[in-house]
Amino acid sequence: MPQSIDDTRRHVQVLPERIGAVAGSEFPGHYPGEDHSWNLQKFKENLITSVQRLTPSTIEFDLVGVDASIANALRRVMIAEVPTVAVEEVYVWNNTSIMQDEVLCHRVGLVPLKIDPRSLNYKPSQQAHPHETDTIVLELRVRCDRKPGVDKSEKDPRKLYYDSNVYTGMMTWSPSGDQARKYKGKEPKPVDQDILLCKLRPGQQIDLHCFARKGVGMDHAKFSPVATASYRLLPHIIIREPIPSEHQEKFKKCFPEGVIEIENDQVIVKNPRKDTVSREVLRHPEFADKVSLNRIRDHFIFNVESTGQYQPQELIPEAISILLSKIKSVEDGLDKLFSSEGQAA
Template sequence: MPRSLDDTRRHVQVLPERIGAVAGSEFPGHYPGEDHSWSLQKFKENLITSVQRLTPSTIEFDLVGVDASIANALRRVMIAEVPTIAIEEIYVWNNTSIMQDEVLCHRVGLVPLKIDPRSLKYRPSPHSAPHETDTIVFDLSVRCDRRPGVDKSEKDPKKLYYDSNVYTGMMKWSPSGDQSRKYRGKEPKPVDRDILLCKLRPGQQVDLHCFARKGVGMDHAKFSPVATASYRLLPHIILREPIPVEHQQKFQKCFPEGVIEIENDQVVVKNPRKDTVSREVLRHPEFADKVSLNRIRDHFMFNVESTGQYNPEELVPEAIKILLSKISAVEEGLDKLFASEGQAA
């Protein structure tokens, strides 16, 4: 259940045992004579998700109360297993630019496409013929010519020539079969129309026929839906002793702006989220025993930047669906294994 940042801070304060190493200890036998086995009810009570910042391209959120293996699995699935659509095959009918065919095709293949991956099926096999259910076709045909009547002293290529720059916005979707109806109002197109692909000069021409298909980031980075998917642990700054008034300004400057504030001649930890864990304060002997720098081992601060195929708030649910499907596959495999062992016995 989503909670506010204040709720999250209170949660951190009342659970000091969550400070320390990243590895989990919720399993029988870790503490002699004590049972710390995993509990679903306890997990539900401790789990917190809180969106801290949302923009059209990025999302920052907190995930609290899970083991590092779960947080890392979520990150890796977002990078490598959430499917997208990217250009997989290109037929070069003509390319008289100074850019080699392989380099130009590589650039075009990396262009993020605004197509809902859920609208296409996976290609049945690498050698199967393209079909309207698994392939989107784009054509790129651009020729550069000199503009008539331009002053000879003009140096700006945009004023001298037609189409001297080839942009992603010049890629035209070529619908086939029932795709015109299927994508009515949501035409497949590049995420950004102003990505420069190559430059041309009078007489030069580029003519490409491109096939876009569904894939995942583990096959090629062009299929990854995120530009950044990272997390870090929430810093936890503990003031063990009061900081003398004459050292408070110096203490405050040891941290990034906004982390430490001085209120009523007292040093206060205002916003530990802004701390970069630089440990600069430990360089000064006068602060050696007055402060302790820790991190909350199960409080993960995620930063995810979408490349445009998905809205950023859609990436985490899609990754969770994939994780759940993996768990279901494991359960089915175990059921079959136990069933076969029972029959053998």
């Protein structure tokens, strides 16, 4: 399997009449001289995945050889169907801050929690009582007081008061049942400890009881494990005629830096991956019919940013597992349908 973008490009077959096509019209006879009947062996040979960039929170990878519908299904599953854990219910025992109860609860509900969703079950029903297997309890108890001995001319609230700012790091886990043993060394907590929830002044306090449960993004955006999950098609730039020497620098500046280079008095496409498909070059009449801007229809460049519940490289296998389970459900349903029809006949 190719490991670099150059290797990936060498494995992609680009036919002129197919460049730019995006829709899934893969059936025999649609393209002259091409047979698009399904062939598992051919699909395996053309399927390429290649990780281009990986950071603690983001991943950029290439997916080559699939239809746009498959790539989009993978993106949508990552956004809406990979489960996470978020605060679902908040019991406000005391809130004398300036922030209304419902606003404060909403802010707490949107806090990403570092809890492995695979360790929890879904709550059986809305009416079911919380259980240690489906609920994590977090508490937020903060009171603001004035610090003694501070100069009266001091204006900085952080020097004047204790706990004038309420951060997510002040949320503490309250284990129940067997959870203390189950999560030993992996205590549930917010992903980011420095998210500002509220500001307090002397005498004001907050006392909340938060129930976190497992859910998916299609139910509420707070359960989505990704901040962004998007893809774009790999740009394909074809220089149809040599660019004259006096126009080469101008041609190069029509593209983002690194896309076009001049080598041996020739203009070459160095890295089309950096192109933003701005089409700036088409504004200049001297380049008319000299360049063609296209995109490779089955080469998808994915950019995924995790909100912290999963490592970014874990999101894709999770999404694929969910897609496979959907396919299995359809197969089981079809088997039951055909078996019932056979019995009726």
